[in-house]
Amino acid sequence: MNWDYIYQVIPQFYRAALMTLSLSVWGVVLSLIVGLGIALLVTYKIKGFTKLAKGYIELSRNTPLLIQLFFLYYGLPKIGIKLDGFTCGVIALVFLGASYMAESFRAGLQAIPKGQIEAAKALGLNKKQQFIYVVFPQAWAIALPSIGANILFLIKETSVVSAVAVAELMFVTRDVIGMDYKTNEALFLLLMSYLIILLPISLYVRYLENRMRRAKYGV
Amino acid sequence: MGFDWLFEGANATRLLYGLWLTIKISFISVGLSLVLGTLFGLLMTHHSRFIRFLCRLYLETIRIVPILVWLFVLYFGLSIWTGIHISGEWICIWVFVLWGTGEMGDLVRGSIASIERHQTESARALGLTRWQIFRYIEIPQGLRRVLPGAINLFTRMIKTSSLAALIGVIEVIKVGQQIIENSLFNSPYISLSVYGFIFILYFICCYPLSLWASRLEKKWEN
Numbered sequence: 417m418n419w420d421y422i423y424q425v426i427p428q429f430y431r432a433a434l435m436t437l438s439l440s441v442w443g444v445v446l447s448l449i450v451g452l453g454i455a456l457l458v459t460y461k462i463k464g465f466t467k468l469a470k471g472y473i474e475l476s477r478n479t480p481l482l483i484q485l486f487f488l489y490y491g492l493p494k495i496g497i498k499l500d501g502f503t504c505g506v507i508a509l510v511f512l513g514a515s516y517m518a519e520s521f522r523a524g525l526q527a528i529p530k531g532q533i534e535a536a537k538a539l540g541l542n543k544k545q546q547f548i549y550v551v552f553p554q555a556w557a558i559a560l561p562s563i564g565a566n567i568l569f570l571i572k573e574t575s576v577v578s579a580v581a582v583a584e585l586m587f588v589t590r591d592v593i594g595m596d597y598k599t600n601e602a603l604f605l606l607l608m609s610y611l612i613i614l615l616p617i618s619l620y621v622r623y624l625e626n627r628m629r630r631a632k633y634g635v
Numbered sequence: 636m637g638f639d640w641l642f643e644g645a646n647a648t649r650l651l652y653g654l655w656l657t658i659k660i661s662f663i664s665v666g667l668s669l670v671l672g673t674l675f676g677l678l679m680t681h682h683s684r685f686i687r688f689l690c691r692l693y694l695e696t697i698r699i700v701p702i703l704v705w706l707f708v709l710y711f712g713l714s715i716w717t718g719i720h721i722s723g724e725w726i727c728i729w730v731f732v733l734w735g736t737g738e739m740g741d742l743v744r745g746s747i748a749s750i751e752r753h754q755t756e757s758a759r760a761l762g763l764t765r766w767q768i769f770r771y772i773e774i775p776q777g778l779r780r781v782l783p784g785a786i787n788l789f790t791r792m793i794k795t796s797s798l799a800a801l802i803g804v805i806e807v808i809k810v811g812q813q814i815i816e817n818s819l820f821n822s823p824y825i826s827l828s829v830y831g832f833i834f835i836l837y838f839i840c841c842y843p844l845s846l847w848a849s850r851l852e853k854k855w856e857n
Contacts, residue, residue, distance in 0.1 A: 479841070482798060487827075593711060607700065
């Protein structure tokens with residue numbers, strides 16, 4: 417291991433890690449918003465939408481991110497839609513992530529006992545208030561561990577976005593290996609960067625899961 | 636756009652061959668993961684805390700790093716550290732088996748843990764040996780709980796095998812890219828339809844499996 421070389425390329429990896437993070441933040445935040453929207457439309461059975469949403473969820477869960485990316489990045493410009501790698505990455509991540517998030521939110525929303533809504537109704541809360549003060553906070557708490565797992569999954573999936581020339585961690589690693597043949601150093605930095613990003617989130621998700629389990633079973 | 640390219644030369648057979656490679660990688664990986672994962676899952680329920688800790692450590696290490704990173708680390712790393720060059724195809728199978736063993740093990744552990752304790756206790760009260768409890772109580776019930784998750788793991792493996800293209804395995808995506816390169820001058824729209832076609836191919840492979848998994852899940856809910 418050549419430590420001098422490692423010091424020399426750390427700034428490069430730092431920039432790449434920021435790129436990975438920014439892809440992740442965009443992907444996660446938009447997936448959460450879109451996913452919640454889909455879950456709401458499905459749970460409250462908006463006419464004609466349920467089938468569409470189910471179709472989308474199946475399509476997104478049963479196809480690889482890589483081919484979704486290639487379709488966006490190499491396919492769409494042929495019909496005049498030109499997007500840069502980063503935008504393609506975010507769109508593909510949201511296409512993939514929103515279906516996972518929607519399933520988590522749906523499970524959370526469905527877990528709310530009917531009595532809660534009836535009680536809220538009895539208190540004179542209107543539909544919007546019922547949702548904001550009674551349904552959503554509880555559904556969110558129930559869905560949180562699974563949302564956490566999805567976030568972790570999406571951050572890991574950003575590595576695939578390297579395939580459309582976005583200079584994130586995976587891409588820079590390939591670059592460093594290709595340019596200087598410093599395979600050991602590059603792989604070491606790659607693993608370290610992912611650990612630094614993912615370990616805290618993973619520990620927090622584990623903590624949430626345990627807390628949920630305690631709340632459910634009291635153990 | 637059109638799909639004329641599919642019938643030109645050997646394009647269709649080549650694509651199918653690429654798809655076959657994708658499926659072969661997934662099948663071998665799943666087969667090995669099922670066996671090793673079950674053993675690993677049993678090990679995860681071991682009464683020794685130290686063994687359980689080691690299993691957990693293995694699972695978390697595999698889980699926390701993206702699969703693409705594992706593919707890269709083994710593909711480039713192994714040849715440098717050991718001097719042995721292993722083909723991308725086999726690296727994929729190795730990585731998938733390491734990953735699948737951990738995930739399958741966790742499914743098996745979860746399903747064994749979810750079998751109510753009174754079941755094994757009553758079995759013991761009836762005078763069944765540890766092996767009989769395992770054979771007649773834990774396996775039949777555990778299998779039902781593991782199967783939907785295992786099928787889902789299988790679809791995830793088929794999907795993830797697409798990453799093999801990034802370490803140079805000539806699977807379905809790579810073949811698609813070659814077809815695009817060959818006929819880019821004749822038909823400029825080809826990348827749209829080739830990638831669209833592969834998108835559908837993957838869906839056709841994965842969707843029946845995930846449908847099956849959710850059917851089983853519903854059927855065995857109680």
